[in-house]
Amino acid sequence: NAGVTQTPKFRVLKTGQSMTLLCAQDMNHEYMYWYRQDPGMGLRLIHYSVGEGTTAKGEVPDGYNVSRLKKQNFLLGLESAAPSQTSVYFCASKRGSPTGELFFGEGSRLTVL
Amino acid sequence: AQSVTQPDIHITVSEGASLELRCNYSYGATPYLFWYVQSPGQGLQLLLKYFSGDTLVQGIKGFEAEFKRSQSSFNLRKPSVHWSDAAEYFCAVNEAAGNKLTFGGGTRVLVKP
Numbered sequence: 001n002a003g004v005t006q007t008p009k010f011r012v013l014k015t016g017q018s019m020t021l022l023c024a025q026d027m028n029h030e031y032m033y034w035y036r037q038d039p040g041m042g043l044r045l046i047h048y049s050v051g052e053g054t055t056a057k058g059e060v061p062d063g064y065n066v067s068r069l070k071k072q073n074f075l076l077g078l079e080s081a082a083p084s085q086t087s088v089y090f091c092a093s094k095r096g097s098p099t100g101e102l103f104f105g106e107g108s109r110l111t112v113l
Numbered sequence: 114a115q116s117v118t119q120p121d122i123h124i125t126v127s128e129g130a131s132l133e134l135r136c137n138y139s140y141g142a143t144p145y146l147f148w149y150v151q152s153p154g155q156g157l158q159l160l161l162k163y164f165s166g167d168t169l170v171q172g173i174k175g176f177e178a179e180f181k182r183s184q185s186s187f188n189l190r191k192p193s194v195h196w197s198d199a200a201e202y203f204c205a206v207n208e209a210a211g212n213k214l215t216f217g218g219g220t221r222v223l224v225k226p
Contacts, residue, residue: 090156106156
């Protein structure tokens, strides 16, 4: 009964370092999303995927890359981390319908020094 | 482009009192509307959603919301607040035929004993 699992949950990076956040879901959902949450700004969509092998840009995609090689996994990469990318990152998934409920992971807190 | 505004950043309410959280959206056609709740250190959980039909929708934990097309609003209410309702609440909108959920900035609710 895992749902959506994000790893790692916490990470501290230095400016310029790279890292990958992994999101895994076991609900066979078609759609997967990466959001970032910053105080007072709600959740902003970074990238999303509507199926295996597909990705699309969201509201704030700059500085991030994603891949969806397997249906159950959605990876978010930071090639050269910047302090502005300090945030809490949430992965979410849902069935392939506009009315479908989004299921969220517990978040990954990233600090870039 | 669709957008969501939650005018109140913080609300403090006494336990047992009623609660109303405001949400205004901007979208041309009939939107799909959602309310999510986030407890500290957790991901988001769906409270309720509106797609069509009865404009007053019931959700989990005793919450309800009313869709008012003329005011472009989808306000969340609870008649009697419990201490466990202290959390951050997010309103969100999805295009009828779209794949992306747009979130408001959130309202943090504090409950006084």
